[in-house]
Amino acid sequence: MGLDAIKAGKRNESGIGLVVKALSERFGTRLQTGEAMRAQHAHTTTYIPAQLPDAVVFPENAADVQAIVALASEHKVPLIAFGTGSSLEGHINAPHGGISIDMGRMNRVIEVNASDFDCTVEPGITREELNIYLRDTGLFFPIDPGANASIGGMASTRASGTNAVRYGTMKDNVLALTAVTAGGKEIRTAHRARKSSTGYDLTRLFVGAEGTLGIITSITLKLQGIPETIAGGVCSFPTTADACNAVILTIQSGIPVARIELLDETQIRASNAYSGLSLPQQPTLFVEFHGNPETVALQSRQFAEIVAEYGGSAFRSTANLEERNQLWKARHNAYWAQKSLMPGAAIISTDVCVPISQLADCVEATREDIRVHGLLAPIVGHAGDGNFHVGLLFDDKDPADIARAEAFVARLNDRALSMDGTCTGEHGIGQGKMPFLENELGDALDLMRQIKRGLDPDNIFNPGKIFAM
Amino acid sequence: MGLDAIKAGKRNESGIGLVVKALSERFGTRLQTGEAMRAQHAHTTTYIPAQLPDAVVFPENAADVQAIVALASEHKVPLIAFGTGSSLEGHINAPHGGISIDMGRMNRVIEVNASDFDCTVEPGITREELNIYLRDTGLFFPIDPGANASIGGMASTRASGTNAVRYGTMKDNVLALTAVTAGGKEIRTAHRARKSSTGYDLTRLFVGAEGTLGIITSITLKLQGIPETIAGGVCSFPTTADACNAVILTIQSGIPVARIELLDETQIRASNAYSGLSLPQQPTLFVEFHGNPETVALQSRQFAEIVAEYGGSAFRSTANLEERNQLWKARHNAYWAQKSLMPGAAIISTDVCVPISQLADCVEATREDIRVHGLLAPIVGHAGDGNFHVGLLFDDKDPADIARAEAFVARLNDRALSMDGTCTGEHGIGQGKMPFLENELGDALDLMRQIKRGLDPDNIFNPGKIFAM
Numbered sequence: 001m002g003l004d005a006i007k008a009g010k011r012n013e014s015g016i017g018l019v020v021k022a023l024s025e026r027f028g029t030r031l032q033t034g035e036a037m038r039a040q041h042a043h044t045t046t047y048i049p050a051q052l053p054d055a056v057v058f059p060e061n062a063a064d065v066q067a068i069v070a071l072a073s074e075h076k077v078p079l080i081a082f083g084t085g086s087s088l089e090g091h092i093n094a095p096h097g098g099i100s101i102d103m104g105r106m107n108r109v110i111e112v113n114a115s116d117f118d119c120t121v122e123p124g125i126t127r128e129e130l131n132i133y134l135r136d137t138g139l140f141f142p143i144d145p146g147a148n149a150s151i152g153g154m155a156s157t158r159a160s161g162t163n164a165v166r167y168g169t170m171k172d173n174v175l176a177l178t179a180v181t182a183g184g185k186e187i188r189t190a191h192r193a194r195k196s197s198t199g200y201d202l203t204r205l206f207v208g209a210e211g212t213l214g215i216i217t218s219i220t221l222k223l224q225g226i227p228e229t230i231a232g233g234v235c236s237f238p239t240t241a242d243a244c245n246a247v248i249l250t251i252q253s254g255i256p257v258a259r260i261e262l263l264d265e266t267q268i269r270a271s272n273a274y275s276g277l278s279l280p281q282q283p284t285l286f287v288e289f290h291g292n293p294e295t296v297a298l299q300s301r302q303f304a305e306i307v308a309e310y311g312g313s314a315f316r317s318t319a320n321l322e323e324r325n326q327l328w329k330a331r332h333n334a335y336w337a338q339k340s341l342m343p344g345a346a347i348i349s350t351d352v353c354v355p356i357s358q359l360a361d362c363v364e365a366t367r368e369d370i371r372v373h374g375l376l377a378p379i380v381g382h383a384g385d386g387n388f389h390v391g392l393l394f395d396d397k398d399p400a401d402i403a404r405a406e407a408f409v410a411r412l413n414d415r416a417l418s419m420d421g422t423c424t425g426e427h428g429i430g431q432g433k434m435p436f437l438e439n440e441l442g443d444a445l446d447l448m449r450q451i452k453r454g455l456d457p458d459n460i461f462n463p464g465k466i467f468a469m
Numbered sequence: 470m471g472l473d474a475i476k477a478g479k480r481n482e483s484g485i486g487l488v489v490k491a492l493s494e495r496f497g498t499r500l501q502t503g504e505a506m507r508a509q510h511a512h513t514t515t516y517i518p519a520q521l522p523d524a525v526v527f528p529e530n531a532a533d534v535q536a537i538v539a540l541a542s543e544h545k546v547p548l549i550a551f552g553t554g555s556s557l558e559g560h561i562n563a564p565h566g567g568i569s570i571d572m573g574r575m576n577r578v579i580e581v582n583a584s585d586f587d588c589t590v591e592p593g594i595t596r597e598e599l600n601i602y603l604r605d606t607g608l609f610f611p612i613d614p615g616a617n618a619s620i621g622g623m624a625s626t627r628a629s630g631t632n633a634v635r636y637g638t639m640k641d642n643v644l645a646l647t648a649v650t651a652g653g654k655e656i657r658t659a660h661r662a663r664k665s666s667t668g669y670d671l672t673r674l675f676v677g678a679e680g681t682l683g684i685i686t687s688i689t690l691k692l693q694g695i696p697e698t699i700a701g702g703v704c705s706f707p708t709t710a711d712a713c714n715a716v717i718l719t720i721q722s723g724i725p726v727a728r729i730e731l732l733d734e735t736q737i738r739a740s741n742a743y744s745g746l747s748l749p750q751q752p753t754l755f756v757e758f759h760g761n762p763e764t765v766a767l768q769s770r771q772f773a774e775i776v777a778e779y780g781g782s783a784f785r786s787t788a789n790l791e792e793r794n795q796l797w798k799a800r801h802n803a804y805w806a807q808k809s810l811m812p813g814a815a816i817i818s819t820d821v822c823v824p825i826s827q828l829a830d831c832v833e834a835t836r837e838d839i840r841v842h843g844l845l846a847p848i849v850g851h852a853g854d855g856n857f858h859v860g861l862l863f864d865d866k867d868p869a870d871i872a873r874a875e876a877f878v879a880r881l882n883d884r885a886l887s888m889d890g891t892c893t894g895e896h897g898i899g900q901g902k903m904p905f906l907e908n909e910l911g912d913a914l915d916l917m918r919q920i921k922r923g924l925d926p927d928n929i930f931n932p933g934k935i936f937a938m
Contacts, residue, residue, distance in 0.1 A: 115721065115826035158666040169664050171673070172641065187913040192889040193822040194854050195638050197627040197677055197897040198906055199935040200917045204640070204673035208666055225723050252584065254694050295764070353662040357584035385663050420661040428666040437667055444656040448669045450923035455916055466668040 009096040015075035020055045022071050030058040041082050041100040047346040048090035053100035060105045062217040070184030076458045081211040083153030088349050089430025095464040109133050120220045123152020139223040142167035146332045152216050157428035158208035165384030166258040173222045174207050179214035182456050211462040213455045229296045232288035232324050233317040235307050240264050240283040242310040244360035247383040249306050251356050255299050259288035260384040267378035274337035275330035334380045338391035346396035352416035353387035353425030387425035429466045478565040484544035489524045491540050499527040510551050510569040516815040517559035522569035529574045531686040539653030545927045550680040552622030557818050558899025564933040578602050589689045592621020608692040611636035615801045621685045626897035627677035634853030635727040640676050642691045648683035651925050680931040682924045698765045701757035701793050702786040704776050709733050709752040711779040713829035716852040718775050720825050724768050728757035729853040736847035743806035744799035803849045807860035815865035821885035822856035822894030856894035898935045
């Protein structure tokens with residue numbers, strides 16, 4: 001975290017002035033400098049203070065992006081790609097000022113190759129928009145980070161979410177992309193073959209690069225057939241450890257669960273109140289199975305046996321769409337439910353991920369830490385991946401409370417690292433996790449810096465993120 | 470291809486002399502300069518002429534590798550990592566001379582975390598050695614490129630093979646790795662969490678980098694549970710197009726086939742003779758299913774229906790280990806069977822991969838090309854991935870035959886590219902595919918060069934591979 005370390009950097013005033021003027025000439029009203037618009041493009045679901053860009057530009061195609069990048073390259077002015085602003089670690093802040101590139105108007109589906117289970121989209125389309133578009137094809141894009149994020153943003157943070165335990169993360173689901181790189185050239189990282197050994201994996205390099213290597217202009221995605229049967233359910237456990245152990249055994253048994261989400265009793269209390277559920281106030285798993293009627297029934301039966309083994313409530317699986325929607329809507333609104341526990345409080349959504357065998361230990365030790373320090377901090381998790389989020393509520397006006405929160409986050413990240421885990425399973429580094437990345441990968445960060453210097457020698461793409469140069 | 474373009478580069482004679490002397494002092498008999506040993510380390514399963522290193526060194530641990538790299542960095546001398554020498558595109562040639570690092574003595578299993586389905590190994594272990602080691606754990610490492618390659622070599626070429634249709638490629642199965650980078654520092658790209666969003670994906674950058682960014686010293690791999698039931702079988706088709714269309718429909722139907730391999734009638738003729746099979750001399754699929762008895766039976770039944778739809782022979786699936794082993798041994802020996810069709814001939818194993826919907830068209834057009842030009846060129850393919858290999862037999866002493874072979878390969882790669890495919894699904898670029906990579910990715914190669922310059926400023930790691938600097 002290190003809230004106080006996130007300071008505004010040196011600004012290139014004259015360069016910014018020139019670029020804003022030139023963009024204004026080219027883009028007219030598609031270049032905005034009003035404070036409300038700029039504030040909106042630095043405001044995210046985060047505890048990190050907003051740092052406003054100098055202007056916001058709305059490209060409509062790759063040629064627009066090339067013109068923006070060429071100008072910014074010439075004058076060494078920062079460019080920050082903006083999707084929907086749902087990232088959590090200050091990714092879209094402008095610590096050195098510069099231009100926010102709002103990709104919202106580049107939201108077309110370029111092509112769908114249904115017979116190859118792939119599609120190519122512009123980065124500004126959101127995952128919900130894409131899935132509505134795909135509905136008639138019998139295919140869907142499975143990655144679901146909760147928020148209705150843009151595909152470009154999801155690629156850039158290597159997002160995952162509830163379905164990742166079955167379908168993988170953005171790393172596994174981006175086949176190729178195009179991006180405008182320093183100077184303004186547009187490059188293509190790959191074509192549509194399912195696999196390729198063409199030298200360095202540039203696709204995977206841009207996935208997770210948080211907009212620091214170029215501006216993505218199109219993305220080719222793998223799609224999945226909509227399952228014949230989707231069924232899911234809920235079950236409560238005596239303790240969080242029991243719930244975690246049920247998850248561990250489910251994964252180790254190779255049950256191809258599509259979603260398996262942990263909510264501790266504090267989260268259930270929050271979600272009951274916020275989302276109108278009436279679940280027992282106990283550690284709970286939300287589960288979903290995808291397949292045909294037979295395989296889904298088999299998976300449900302196997303899972304129910306595991307639940308019983310750990311003293312869980314009778315597991316009932318339902319294919320009822322309304323029931324399922326209510327459940328997953330509540331899961332997606334977990335963050336807002338957390339907020340409602342302490343109106344006005346700030347919230348840090350932590351993001352550790354550990355090997356599955358360590359999940360129960362890591363969650364239990366974290367709950368003990370929360371208890372000992374008297375914190376209000378519900379837990380939700382993509383438990384099947386070993387990934388969980390603590391929603392730590394704190395008063396961001398109170399230095400003592402900030403310090404307490406920072407110390408908790410540091411202990412949590414150290415704990416995950418000591419278990420061979422990571423400080424971020426899916427949210428990315430942004431500004432908030434820079435010191436933790438340093439702890440986690442040490443000298444490997446030098447390689448990231450060397451790559452950044454090679455591809456973006458003037459440091460114009462989202463400077464001040466991931467690592468200090 | 471461009472056989473004549475693969476020339477020896479400029480050699481740093483004095484540097485090489487100094488490094489060989491210093492290595493000899495440190496490593497004693499673990500530094501070898503005899504011609505037979507050097508020739509063995511440049512000799513691979515390839516048509517590309519051998520270019521010998523000046524010496525071969527045998528490190529036994531990461532500290533040895535660090536010492537080698539530090540010396541080579543100081544004197545700007547090329548280092549070529551060597552696994553088992555089964556690569557196909559001249560990856561281990563030494564066009565600028567230098568030191569071959571034989572990783573064969575770094576072949577330990579460092580740890581197995583059975584409860585997390587992962588293990589960490591040294592790069593010199595082969596996939597067969599690893600699977601023998603793992604046998605008692607109930608787990609296995611699924612990637613199987615045919616040859617008993619080293620895990621380090623498989624990572625470095627982003628290998629895949631017969632099982633990739635079900636389990637993915639090395640890109641999907643390496644969780645983390647350590648590598649010694651320029652100057653001699655050892656870095657770690659990630660830890661053991663199943664997913665992570667820690668900045669640039671350095672793991673995926675080293676996977677497929679063909680040893681050009683550093684020397685891998687350990688690899689953490691995902692493992693799979695050994696399936697309860699493995700069953701497989703063979704079926705023949707009237708035409709290659711029928712066989713391909715059966716594959717396409719199998720994939721599009723979402724049948725989770727574990728292996729689905731195409732062998733055309735020329736390959737069947739070769740394999741019948743070489744491997745003692747007695748299959749009908751027709752286009753044939755080798756298929757395997759993994760699961761429990763019920764799911765495997767279901768998959769076999771669904772597949773048999775598709776086979777019938779395309780006029781294939783009655784499909785019979787067997788779990789008999791001996792029958793299966795004979796089949797897959799024959800598949801693995803396809804290359805040697807091809808060679809036996811024309812003793813003394815050289816062979817080019819092409820490697821295009823196209824979107825699955827294009828497979829039948831691409832194979833058919835290629836067979837027509839073979840026919841029109843009167844070539845001897847059996848086809849085998851990881852058809853489920855859209856990846857197939859033409860084993861083109863030619864006389865590498867006859868300039869006209871070389872030219873004919875080169876023209877065929879160029880047409881094939883152009884054909885795949887025109888279908889949104891790639892010139893290499895799994896073999897990598899090495900020296901042999903450099904011009905085709907240029908065609909395929911154009912300006913994106915500049916990014917690869919920028920990365921290479923950043924991480925290996927003196928170009929000591931496997932110079933002359935993937936792209937010209």
